[in-house]
Amino acid sequence: MQYLRKLYGKYIRCGGCVLMGGMFLSSCATASLSRYGTVGRIKEYEWCHPQVPEAFDGFRIAFATDFHYESRFGKKRLSGLVRTLQHTAPDVLLLGGDYRGRNGGDVGELFRALQQVQTECGIFAVMGNHEWGTADTLVRRAMAETGVRLLEHRVDTLRRGNGFILLAGVRNPFDLQRNGISPTLALRDEDFVVLLTHTPDYVEDVPVTHTDIALAGHTHGGQVSLFHRWALARFSHYGNRFLTGLKYNSQGIPVIVSNGIGTSRRDVRLFTPSEVVVLRLVRKR
Numbered sequence: 001m002q003y004l005r006k007l008y009g010k011y012i013r014c015g016g017c018v019l020m021g022g023m024f025l026s027s028c029a030t031a032s033l034s035r036y037g038t039v040g041r042i043k044e045y046e047w048c049h050p051q052v053p054e055a056f057d058g059f060r061i062a063f064a065t066d067f068h069y070e071s072r073f074g075k076k077r078l079s080g081l082v083r084t085l086q087h088t089a090p091d092v093l094l095l096g097g098d099y100r101g102r103n104g105g106d107v108g109e110l111f112r113a114l115q116q117v118q119t120e121c122g123i124f125a126v127m128g129n130h131e132w133g134t135a136d137t138l139v140r141r142a143m144a145e146t147g148v149r150l151l152e153h154r155v156d157t158l159r160r161g162n163g164f165i166l167l168a169g170v171r172n173p174f175d176l177q178r179n180g181i182s183p184t185l186a187l188r189d190e191d192f193v194v195l196l197t198h199t200p201d202y203v204e205d206v207p208v209t210h211t212d213i214a215l216a217g218h219t220h221g222g223q224v225s226l227f228h229r230w231a232l233a234r235f236s237h238y239g240n241r242f243l244t245g246l247k248y249n250s251q252g253i254p255v256i257v258s259n260g261i262g263t264s265r266r267d268v269r270l271f272t273p274s275e276v277v278v279l280r281l282v283r284k285r
Contacts, residue, residue: 038073038080040273042088045246045256048282051192051212053163057283061194062088062117064276065096065217066128066260070105073262073274078113081261081276085117088278092121092158094167095148096217097128097198100135101262107135111142121158123148126169128198128218130264151196153183165192165281168211173202182208199235200242200257203249214255215279219243221259221272244272 052059062085067073073081085093093114100107114123125148131139143150151169158165168183182202187193187210195208200216208214219235221244236242244257258277263269 038077038274039084039261039276040259040269041275042084042278043245043258043275044278044280046280046282047213048284049192049212050284051190052281052283053160053165053192054283055161055163056158056165056192056281059160059165059281060089060091061094061215061279061281062090062092062119062276063094063096063215063256063258063279064114064261065198065258066098066220066262066264067110068098068101068105068130068260068262068264069107069110070103071101071262071264072267072269074105075109078110082113082116084276085114088276090117090119090278092167093117093119093123094194094196094215095123095125096196096215096258096260097126098130098217098260098262098264099128099139099142100130102130102264107138108142108145111146111148114148115146120160124156124167124169124196125150126196126198127152127172129172129174153179155183155187165194168193168195170195170197170202173197173199173205176205180206182206182211184208184210200247200255201236201238203253203255204238204242207251208249208253211253213279214253215258215277216242216255217258217260219257219259220264220269221257223263223266223269223272225272 152171155166155168171179193210193212195211195214197216199218203214242257244259247255259272259275261274
């Protein structure tokens with residue numbers, strides 16, 4: 001265990017893998033009190049797994065989702081988000097959807113800012129449930145202009161040295177009639193696969209075979225919650241089962257659920273700080 005970086009948190013064992021979830025700030029941190037100014041906390045996980053390729057030992061995945069730009073998260077906090085993401089020293093940046101606020105927002109401005117984050121492998125994204133109509137058109141245009149690669153039931157390959165890992169993205173996970181067959185089903189057991197989906201419900205709704213770990217948002221951690229277990233708002237048809245943090249589907253596949261950056265419905269957070277998630281891969285020897 002000595003090779004795991006010491007953070008405030010706990011070790012969690014999952015079959016053949018080990019995950020560690022840690023918080024740099026307390027669970028009730030807010031953006032105004034945070035050392036990062038814009039984001040309540042950076043929540044970091046280290047994962048030791050035998051299928052992590054040697055070349056990806058130490059690889060850092062930054063995950064940000066549910067921006068709702070502009071909501072509580074507006075222009076004055078945008079530069080702080082970029083600084084926070086850059087502080088995580090990511091090798092790749094993944095985006096989990098819901099980019100535009102319910103009252104509008106310049107998503108071109110949002111993506112031009114995110115483009116400033118320096119990574120080795122670029123930026124990949126999926127869409128959220130707020131990407132429809134005009135918002136969908138504007139987000140797609142902004143992604144194309146800033147080089148963000150959209151994964152809509154697609155799999156992309158990240159290569160490093162002689163190794164590679166696979167990124168699979170889900171198109172509209174709420175439309176199971178059209179998208180109920182996971183893009184991971186065509187992959188192999190020996191591949192190392194990260195699944196990106198807007199809602200964590202997808203990993204329970206359908207088989208996501210060959211997925212090693214999934215990243216999701218949508219729940220906002222409930223925005224207002226008690227003990228990270230109960231929230232009045234319902235963002236999932238599984239209640240609070242996938243509210244926030246490290247969870248598992250019925251097949252034991254881990255999914256990390258982020259509180260996200262912005263707010264929905266009401267511009268308030270209580271005991272659910274906004275967050276950036278960092279997943280560090282460690283090869284198990």
